[in-house]
Amino acid sequence: MTDEERQATFLAMLQQSESILLTLCFHLGRRRENVNDLYQDVVCDLWEHWHTFRGQSSPRTWAIRVALNTIGQKMRWERHQVRVVQLDQQKLEKIAEASADPEIETLYRLIDRLGNTERQLLLLYLDDLSMAEIAYATGLSENAAKQKIYRIKNKLKKLKEEDDYE
Secondary structure (H helix, E strand, O other): OOHHHHHHHHHHHHHHHHHHHHHHHHHHOOOHHHHHHHHHHHHHHHHHHHHHOOOOOOHHHHHHHHHHHHHHHHHHHHHOOOOOOOOOHHHHHHHHHHHOOHHHHHHHHHHOOOOHHHHHHHHHHHOOOOHHHHHHHHOOOHHHHHHHHHHHHHHHHHHHHHHHHO
């Protein structure tokens, strides 16, 4: 069988099976917005495995079996994926507004000059986390967290003074 004949028989099988394949994708796919993507996955798997079709069943029955396997695999995979969470735009705008204050803008410009660990500690501190929470989140002891934050505050004062002299 030539490549053109193989493609023609595949497309004929796909046209004959399209309605049931779409129905399976729609009803088993769980989410309406995923139907097109799921159908494309099914078609790709059908084409990828078309050479394995032995004719022991009708092409339509074979296509249904492949589709059921593909859909089942995608649904199992999807269960283990992280769901997208919508960002609270009002909270984001509130943070952005607060950051627009010239004094706060200066503070964040200074914070940007700190090392990564120092920035993390300070941002947690500025967000009013307790020392116990900061210690737990960073893996430090409470005393170590207090000491580091104290040093960071002094470092920020020095950076501010340097900026003032320039």
